Amino acid sequence: MNLFIDNKSGAPIYEQLYTQIKNQILSGELQPEEAMPSIRGLARDLRISVITTKRAYDELEQEGFLYAVPAKGFFVAAKNTELLREENLKKIEAHLTEAVRLAAPCGLTKQELTEMLELLWEE
Structure with missing residues (x-):
């Protein structure tokens, strides 16, 4: 999964993550049931706050693009x-x-x- 943070875009970082992940799900680049990187791991890799990553994942979950499994993490939801x-x-x-x-x-x-x-x- 390729994610890029553009500090010059003016868009909030969580929104950039949300948009990029959502587009990768819609395009089929991320497949249903595919495990997402852990919140902490993704935050570390992108050098951003865990809270920012969690917010993006939570919004994707609310819209039905991801689902959470306790103690396992987030997964790509089956396409509706x-x-x-x-x-x-x-x-x-x-x-x-x-x-x-x-x-x-x-x-x-x-x-x-x-x-x-x-x-x-x-x-």
Whole structure:
């Protein structure tokens, strides 16, 4: 598992961990039932606070991406297809919102933007 902390990003460290781990689960890089590094071990490796690592793991657990086994640690939860679909829908909506925002200053009409999407879809 590759995790990187960017001190210049302005995003809280726990949020960076949360996002990177979540993306690795969604992409399949981290497989269901795979053991996660221990909270202490990950904190030590990344040279961050144990509390920061715990917060990221706790949020991932609350959202159903990880589950905890007492005295064993955290594991990747089996993928909930509805949860994955919802995550992807949010990403698509964000990208389409950005496309609409960029189209307005260019004078693109709704029909022209729709045609562009249809062409991309066919590829």
